[in-house]
Amino acid sequence: MAELIFAGLALAALFALAMNRAPLWLWALAAAVFTFGAQMGLVHGHLHWPVFPWWSLLGWLVAALVFVASFPEIKRKYITLPAYGALKGVMPTISETEREALEAGTVGWDAELFSGAPDWSKLRRTAPITLTAEERAFLDGPTVELCKRLNDWRIRHELHDIPDDIWRFIRENGFLGMLISRAHGGLGFSAQAQSLIIGKISSRSPDGVTIVMVPNSLGPGELIEKYGTDAQKEYFLPRLAKGEEIPCFALTGPFSGSDAASMRDVGVVARGVHEGKDTLGVKLSWDKRYITLAPNATLLGLAFRLFDPDNLLGRGEDIGITLALVPTNHPGVEIGRRHLPAGAAFPNGPTRGREVFIPVDWIIGGAERAGQGWRMLMACLAAGRSISLPATSAAATKALLRTTSAYARIRKQFNLPIGFMEGVEEPLARMAETAYELEAARAVTASMVSAGEKPAVISALLKYVSTERMRQSVNDALDIHGGRGICDGPSNYIQGAYQMVPVGITVEGANILTRTLITFAQGALRSHPYLFTEIEALQDDDQERGIELFEETLGQHVAFTLSNGAGALFHNLTFAVFASSPPNAGPTRGWWKELARASRSFALVADMTVALLGGGLKVKQKITGRMADALAELYLLSSVLKRYEDDGRQTADLALLNYCAMNCLYRFDQALLGVLRNFPVRPAAWAMWPLVFPLGTRRPASDAHGKALVRQVLQPGAFRDRLTRDIFSPDDPSDRVGLLEYALKKVIANEEADKKLERAIRKGDVKRYHNNDWIAEAKSKGVLTEEEASSLAELRDLVARVIAVDDFDAASLAARRAPAAPPLTTVRPEPHEHIAAE
Numbered sequence: 001m002a003e004l005i006f007a008g009l010a011l012a013a014l015f016a017l018a019m020n021r022a023p024l025w026l027w028a029l030a031a032a033v034f035t036f037g038a039q040m041g042l043v044h045g046h047l048h049w050p051v052f053p054w055w056s057l058l059g060w061l062v063a064a065l066v067f068v069a070s071f072p073e074i075k076r077k078y079i080t081l082p083a084y085g086a087l088k089g090v091m092p093t094i095s096e097t098e099r100e101a102l103e104a105g106t107v108g109w110d111a112e113l114f115s116g117a118p119d120w121s122k123l124r125r126t127a128p129i130t131l132t133a134e135e136r137a138f139l140d141g142p143t144v145e146l147c148k149r150l151n152d153w154r155i156r157h158e159l160h161d162i163p164d165d166i167w168r169f170i171r172e173n174g175f176l177g178m179l180i181s182r183a184h185g186g187l188g189f190s191a192q193a194q195s196l197i198i199g200k201i202s203s204r205s206p207d208g209v210t211i212v213m214v215p216n217s218l219g220p221g222e223l224i225e226k227y228g229t230d231a232q233k234e235y236f237l238p239r240l241a242k243g244e245e246i247p248c249f250a251l252t253g254p255f256s257g258s259d260a261a262s263m264r265d266v267g268v269v270a271r272g273v274h275e276g277k278d279t280l281g282v283k284l285s286w287d288k289r290y291i292t293l294a295p296n297a298t299l300l301g302l303a304f305r306l307f308d309p310d311n312l313l314g315r316g317e318d319i320g321i322t323l324a325l326v327p328t329n330h331p332g333v334e335i336g337r338r339h340l341p342a343g344a345a346f347p348n349g350p351t352r353g354r355e356v357f358i359p360v361d362w363i364i365g366g367a368e369r370a371g372q373g374w375r376m377l378m379a380c381l382a383a384g385r386s387i388s389l390p391a392t393s394a395a396a397t398k399a400l401l402r403t404t405s406a407y408a409r410i411r412k413q414f415n416l417p418i419g420f421m422e423g424v425e426e427p428l429a430r431m432a433e434t435a436y437e438l439e440a441a442r443a444v445t446a447s448m449v450s451a452g453e454k455p456a457v458i459s460a461l462l463k464y465v466s467t468e469r470m471r472q473s474v475n476d477a478l479d480i481h482g483g484r485g486i487c488d489g490p491s492n493y494i495q496g497a498y499q500m501v502p503v504g505i506t507v508e509g510a511n512i513l514t515r516t517l518i519t520f521a522q523g524a525l526r527s528h529p530y531l532f533t534e535i536e537a538l539q540d541d542d543q544e545r546g547i548e549l550f551e552e553t554l555g556q557h558v559a560f561t562l563s564n565g566a567g568a569l570f571h572n573l574t575f576a577v578f579a580s581s582p583p584n585a586g587p588t589r590g591w592w593k594e595l596a597r598a599s600r601s602f603a604l605v606a607d608m609t610v611a612l613l614g615g616g617l618k619v620k621q622k623i624t625g626r627m628a629d630a631l632a633e634l635y636l637l638s639s640v641l642k643r644y645e646d647d648g649r650q651t652a653d654l655a656l657l658n659y660c661a662m663n664c665l666y667r668f669d670q671a672l673l674g675v676l677r678n679f680p681v682r683p684a685a686w687a688m689w690p691l692v693f694p695l696g697t698r699r700p701a702s703d704a705h706g707k708a709l710v711r712q713v714l715q716p717g718a719f720r721d722r723l724t725r726d727i728f729s730p731d732d733p734s735d736r737v738g739l740l741e742y743a744l745k746k747v748i749a750n751e752e753a754d755k756k757l758e759r760a761i762r763k764g765d766v767k768r769y770h771n772n773d774w775i776a777e778a779k780s781k782g783v784l785t786e787e788e789a790s791s792l793a794e795l796r797d798l799v800a801r802v803i804a805v806d807d808f809d810a811a812s813l814a815a816r817r818a819p820a821a822p823p824l825t826t827v828r829p830e831p832h833e834h835i836a837a838e
């Protein structure tokens with residue numbers, strides 16, 4: 001017994017030291033006290049003169065080494081310098097473009113999750129969804145009106161374009177200037193308002209929203225607002241806000257997609273003639289593709305690498321990535337042809353130019369900002385990536401849940417609504433979970449941006465996770481609809497979203513890259529409390545200063561690692577009972593504690609990953625991808641906990657929150673398990689395993705839990721409305737989506753009468769065939785009352801309309817297939833080949 005108490009005390013002391021990040025001398029003292037205590041026979045329950053077993057030598061050796069290491073000179077000579085030398089060649093290096101990307105955004109809640117001990121007040125401080133009266137009126141007024149006017153089928157199939165009346169409505173109501181400040185003629189809406197407006201429009205027409213979204217995200221408007229010269233602001237911003245200029249922004253080229261910074265588009269500073277005058281300017285050659293709105297654009301934002309061989313700007317030869325504004329009617333600008341991205345109808349196409357001369361004033365921000373293009377782009381991306389795609393993904397999942405749950409209740413097979421079948425319940429529960437989580441994460445992230453944050457890591461994480469989950473929801477919705485979802489036509493409300501899925505997956509950083517490289521491999525550099533400083537120290541040209549900074553950070557880093565190891569083991573062994581939670585957490589207290597516990601485990605594994613993979617971090621993408629997944633789950637869990645609070649702790653939502661929390665933690669464990677199973681440094685994996693999974697992994701939510709949740713979703717009411725809020729959801733039965741809502745209510749109202757009819761049909765008293773009016777027969781046989789019969793007859797017609805798919809005249813389809821003009825391949829001679837040929 002005494003031995004156990006002694007061992008317990010020793011362990012508790014070690015935990016206390018590790019968790020409190022104790023200095024080295026205290027560790028040495030603890031090692032000495034426990035070694036001495038053990039020798040004194042405390043382990044046998046009584047004191048006697050010291051004995052000297054072999055292990056006591058080990059204890060004293062550790063105590064002595066740690067004590068000696070606490071002397072600064074010795075630490076510097078025997079620990080810091082060897083570690084500095086060893087890590088200098090191993091740690092990841094940071095290139096200039098990477099540094100600009102890293103320094104462009106802000107860190108926030110992501111850093112708390114990386115810390116292993118999140119400060120809850122930071123999340124709780126983020127404002128709930130708040131809109132000004134004007135923003136609310138815009139969301140409920142012009143936005144709803146625009147949704148009503150958008151005819152997805154006409155746009156997507158008949159016109160293959162956005163009709164003029166929609167462009168006009170969008171321009172006249174200021175949709176194109178939501179992010180432009182009021183001072184410059186825009187609406188100056190908050191990020192939260194923009195996110196909600198974009199989401200609502202996208203729930204009606206994925207093509208329609210694109211023309212609103214693009215001018216309100218990374219592009220000329222935002223770049224001029226933030227970095228433009230006064231003259232650029234005064235001239236362009238009011239014109240962009242009113243839609244007198246249609247902007248596009250061209251970064252991507254055939255040879256520079258994900259690796260956009262490697263662009264071959266080039267500008268050379270030179271003197272030339274502009275409007276009849278000798279002018280200092282830039283001769284530009286570019287070849288860009290995939291540019292949204294390019295075919296309609298009047299103002300082309302262009303990214304290129306600028307050189308100044310004659311040093312006309314006085315800044316040396318290689319100036320760097322630069323952004324310029326080029327009117328599309330400027331001589332030499334080739335623009336107007338279109339790509340056909342995934343059958344979508346929004347304008348998208350290539351643009352090219354050879355040796356096009358532009359005045360230097362057309363550089364965004366003027367000559368002063370030449371060379372700062374990458375930093376400007378990254379700063380805008382860190383905020384912008386938090387808005388558009390999370391908004392459209394969350395809206396798509398909510399809209400799909402609304403239509404699919406209605407359909408699953410209305411559509412019967414085997415005499416049962418398909419939503420009541422367990423096989424269908426499973427994807428429906430997943431859709432409900434996704435809708436709750438994505439809306440939660442969208443809202444909290446938009447609030448962060450509204451508050452001035454530019455969350456670099458969170459925006460990357462949310463971009464890939466929201467578009468991936470949206471892809472899953474679209475697939476689930478299609479599966480549940482069967483043929484009704486597959487056959488396209490004016491009554492199909494899924495195909496628009498389905499066709500646009502790959503666009504969301506690819507733009508603003510294609511998902512594979514965003515998951516495996518940007519979120520964790522680069523995110524760790526940003527959000528880890530010490531890594532970035534350590535690398536800076538290792539790369540510092542002033543070696544003395546570098547070593548000093550390295551030593552200071554290394555000590556803190558080691559203490560951080562020890563505290564995470566001890567904390568992870570402790571909280572995993574005690575099921576988070578002693579983990580922290582925010583004050584007054586109420587019924588979700590346990591989940592906050594679980595989040596704290598998971599954050600400890602994440603911090604430990606993240607720390608070991610960056611420390612041990614070092615420069616290999618960017619290539620071990622299966623590891624970093626899983627770490628990104630783990631971080632994403634922590635972020636989603638944080639978001640749903642915050643949403644539950646912000647929504648006023650709705651009792652009806654608690655079961656859904658529990659469902660989300662269980663699944664987030666389950667997926668989190670699976671992601672970490674994958675990391676440990678495949679961790680390249682095996683001894684480190686063996687050491688982490690018992691700390692992270694001493695009692696195994698957590699389980700996902702149960703089938704019964706999912707069933708209860710789906711039953712609620714299949715009912716019209718406040719729960720379903722909350723889960724699918726802020727989408728365009730008409731209840732007019734003449735609308736393809738409104739019809740579902742209308743029919744769903746009728747299904748519920750007629751449930752009892754329908755059961756009577758079904759019973760009579762099963763017994764053979766009533767015949768249900770196309771040549772017989774079975775409802776009239778049931779009425780004549782006294783199975784149904786007159787009222788029930790007329791109501792069921794109305795419902796029968798409604799259901800027939802809900803399940804109907806469109807069919808077409810074969811000749812009209814053949815006419816549609818005839819190509820309008822021969823395609824032009826995008827393969828063009830490289831500029832030097834072009835010049836050589838001439």
Ligand SMILES: Cc1cc2nc3c(=O)[nH]c(=O)nc-3n(C[C@H](O)[C@H](O)[C@H](O)COP(=O)(O)OP(=O)(O)OC[C@H]3O[C@@H](n4cnc5c(N)ncnc54)[C@H](O)[C@@H]3O)c2cc1C
Nearest residue numbers: 249250251252257258290291292341503507508510512513
């Ligand atoms: C419909 C549409 C609209 C667009 N609009 C615009 C626009 O308005 N302006 C603009 O400038 N661009 C636009 N783009 C371009 C878009 O940003 C690029 O398509 C995107 O950056 C990916 O480039 P890529 O298609 O050349 O793919 P690639 O770069 O060839 O990538 C192919 C695959 O390899 C993966 N990959 C690449 N590098 C890595 C890595 N290091 N690690 C792991 N995986 C990697 C990618 O994730 C991707 O899955 C648009 C694209 C589309 C399809």
